[in-house]
Amino acid sequence: MTDTLPLSSLADALHRRRSVRAFTDRPVDPALLADVFATAQRAPSGGNLQPWQATVLTGEPWQAMKDAVAARIAMGREGQQAEYDIYPRGLTEPWDARRFGVGEALYASLGIPREDKRGRLAQFMHNYTGFGAPVMLFLHCSRIMGPPQWADMGMWLQSVMLLLVEQGLASCPQECWAMYGATVRATLGLGDDQILFSGLAIGYADEAAAVNQWPVPRADIEEAIDWRGFA
Ligand SMILES: Cc1cc2nc3c(=O)[nH]c(=O)nc-3n(C[C@H](O)[C@H](O)[C@H](O)COP(=O)(O)O)c2cc1C
Structure with a gap:
């Protein structure tokens, strides 16, 4: 994910994109981001509604957000409601195993065993620093949507992530911010008519970090695609 590696195809960008959880402090040129967002506006949406809205922070506003959420976290979960159910309640198979599997692989890359609950929690809490990313994007939309x-927002998000790869940048989508959605929205000055979907940490990947190097599993294609009528 360095800017010296040329992309040869869209498939290349898809393969190269991964959720990066350690960034360098190299700042991001806003002109690169402006290009990415201009192109991502071409993302499709039902009825061409283009429901996505994003607020992008760096520098002082980003630090203020980290401070605000850290202060809210310190107060405990009481009275804090997530914007939405991040996972379905009572997640069944095969999805539960996939979720568990990716978590285990992530913690294994960092050498944090299952018994080390504190270590795992500390790693999870890095989410709320954007894993050191210099830029944080918050993706939200009107609550009436x-x-x-929401599927349209996902297409926009993936478009942004792939275009970032093309610019030599890395990212990590982060719905964990939705757990503190009210604090995020208040800090951004968004009204209650908006709902926060996800954060997106953006920056240059720390290529040497083990957390950015493990192979992220995927289910076999047969589990996703049911071919019918093909020879
Ligand atoms: C909408 C969305 C929200 C996510 N939220 C988080 C998050 O809060 N924290 C995190 O570490 N990863 C988050 N992820 C990353 C997923 O864990 C990751 O996409 C998945 O495990 C596949 O790995 P890959 O993106 O590296 O291919 C999120 C991904 C998506 C698409």
Whole structure:
């Protein structure tokens, strides 16, 4: 994910993108981001609603957000409601195993065993520093939007992530911010008519970090695609 590696295809960008959880402090040229967002506006959406709205922070506003959320976390979970159920309640198979599996692989890359609950929690809490990323994007939309428009937001998000790869940048989508959505929205000055979907940490990957190097598993294609009528 350095800017010296040329991309040869869209498939290349897809393979190269991964959720990066350690960034360098190299600042990001806003002109690169402006290019990415201009192109991502071409993302499709049902009825061309283009429901995505994003607020992008760096420098002092980003530090103020980290401080605000850290202060809220210190007060405990009481009275704090997530924006939405991040996972379905009572997640069943095969999805539960996939979720568990990726978590185990992540912690294994860092050498944090299952018994080390504190270590695992500390790693999870790095989420709220954006894993050291110099830029944080918050993706939100009008609260009136439903599942089809949330799917549109996902297409926009993936478009942004792939375009960032093309610019030599890395990212990590972060729905963990939705756990403190009210604090994030208040700090951004967004009204209650908006709902926070996800953060997106953006910056240059720390290529040497073990957390950025483990192979992220995927289910076999057969588990996703049901071919019918093909020879
Ligand atoms: C909408 C969305 C929200 C996510 N939220 C988080 C998050 O809060 N923290 C985190 O570490 N990873 C988060 N992830 C990253 C996923 O864990 C990751 O995409 C998945 O394990 C596949 O790994 P890959 O992105 O490296 O291919 C999120 C991904 C998506 C698409």
